[in-house]
C-alpha cells in the first residue's frame with residue numbers, strides 16, 4: 246500500500262458525492278460529522294433517512310443529527326451560516342433500505358442520485374440482537390442487497406463501504422481472520438444456508454399467522470423465535486449476526502466490479518478524541534451493563550472475567566472507514582474486496598476482570614452516582630459471573646425480562662476467547678503511519694488507548710452525560 250501525502254485525504258473527498266444510509270444512527274452521524282469537518286468542500290451528501298416524506302426526513306436530520314452536541318464544533322465554526330452550509334451540501338432522502346431503490350417515489354431524484362453518487366457508505370441496520378426475523382432479514386440482509394443494486398446503477402461509483410459487525414464470526418473460540426463468506430456458507434458443517442429459502446420461510450410463517458388472525462404481539466414473538474432458531478440451526482449466536490452475515494454474503498458475491506470494503510467493528514463505544522472525547526448515543530452492547538450498574542440496578546451480570554472484551558471508540562471506526570474509502574476507491578487500488586476488523590482484542594486486549602475493576606473505581610470516584618442506587622447492593626464491587634442467572638438480585642416481577650437479556654448477552658460475554666485478527670487493518674494503519682498529521686487526524690490504532698484513562702475519564706462520563714440524566 247502506497248504511503249500518503251499529508252493532505253491527500255482531504256483532497257480525495259473534495260468535490261465528492263457520498264450516499265450514507267443509516268444517517269440518523271450512532272456510527273453514521275460520527276462519519277458525517279468528520280467528513281463535513283475535514284472537507285467542507287465535498288460536493289454533496291445524500292443522507293438516507295427513514296421518513297414518510299422529504300419534509301419529515303429534513304426535520305429528522307436537524308433534530309437527530311445536526312442538532313446534536315456532536316456537531317457543536319461545526320455549529321461554532323459556521324455560526325449563523327450553518328443552515329445554509331447544510332442546505333448546500335446535504336440532501337435528505339426519505340427512504341427505506343428494505344425497498345428497491347429505497348422506495349424513493351421521486352424518479353427525478355433517483356436519476357440525479359444515480360448520476361451523482363461516487364461513494365456509498367451503507368451503515369443502516371437493525372442492531373437488536375434478538376430482532377424479529379422478518380425485520381432483520383429485510384433490513385440487514387435485503388438492505389445490503391438493495392443498497393448494492395443502487396450502487397450498480399451509479400456509473401461514477403468508486404467504492405462501496407458496507408458496515409458489518411465482527412460478530413458475524415459466531416461463537417467459536419480462536420483468532421478470527423478477515424475473510425469473506427462464501428454464498429450459502431454456514432458456521433455449522435451440517436447445515437446449508439439458502440437466503441431465498443429463508444425468505445420463503447419468513448413469508449410462509451407470516452402468511453400462516455395472518456390466516457390465524459394472530460395479533461401483533463404473537464407475530465413479534467414468533468418472528469423473534471424463528472430468527473433465533475434459524476441462527477442456531479446455522480451456527481450463529483443470534484438473528485442479528487445471522488442476518489448481518491447474509492448481508493455480507495450478498496454484497497461480496499454480487500458486487501461485480503465495484504470496489505467493496507466490508508468493515509467489521511466490534512462493540513462501538515463513545516468517541517476517544519474527536520470531535521471531542523466521550524460523545525455517545527444510545528445504550529448498546531456492554532454499555533447496557535455499565536449503565537445498569539451506575540444506576541444501581543445491578544452489581545453483577547453474566548460474563549466470564551477471564552475473557553477479552555473487544556471494544557472500540559466510535560471515532561476510531563470512523564477514521565478507519567475514511568482511510569479505507571480513499572485507499573480502495575477505483576483510482577487508488579486494484580483490490581476489489583477488502584475486509585477490515587476494527588477492534589482492539591489483538592493489539593490492546595482488556596479482560597472483563599479489568600473492566601469490572603474500572604467500573605467499581607468509577608463508582609467510588611463519583612459518589613454522587615449513588616443517588617441512582619435503589620439498593621444497598623449499589624455499593625458492592627461489580628462482578629461478572631459465568632453462571633449468573635436472573636435469580637441473582639432481582640425481584641420476581643423483573644426476572645423474565647432479565648432472563649431474556651441474559652440469554653442475549655451470554656454468548657458475547659461468556660464464550661471462549663475470540664480474538665479478531667486485523668492484519669488488513671494494520672496495513673491501513675501502516676499506510677498513514679509515516680505521515681504525521683494524517684496519522685494524528687485519522688488515528689485508529691488501538692494501542693493508543695489507555696483503557697483505564699479512557700473508561701474512567703472519557704467513556705463512563707460520556708455515557709452518564711448522554712444516556713443517563715444525572716441526579717445530583
Ligand SMILES: NC(=O)c1ccc[n+]([C@@H]2O[C@H](COP(=O)([O-])OP(=O)(O)OC[C@H]3O[C@@H](n4cnc5c(N)ncnc54)[C@H](OP(=O)(O)O)[C@@H]3O)[C@@H](O)[C@H]2O)c1
Nearest residue numbers: 267269270271272295341342368369370410510511512513
Ligand atoms: N453500535 C455498535 O456497537 C456496532 C458494532 C458493530 C457493528 N455495528 C454496525 O454499525 C452500523 C451502524 O450501527 P449503529 O450503532 O449506528 O446503529 P443505530 O444507531 O441503531 O443506527 C441504525 C440506523 O439504521 C437505520 N435504519 C434501520 N432500518 C432502516 C431501514 N429499513 N431503512 C433505512 N434506514 C434504516 C436507522 O434509522 P432509524 O433512525 O429510522 O431507526 C438508523 O439510522 C450497523 O450496520 C451495525 O450493524 C454497530
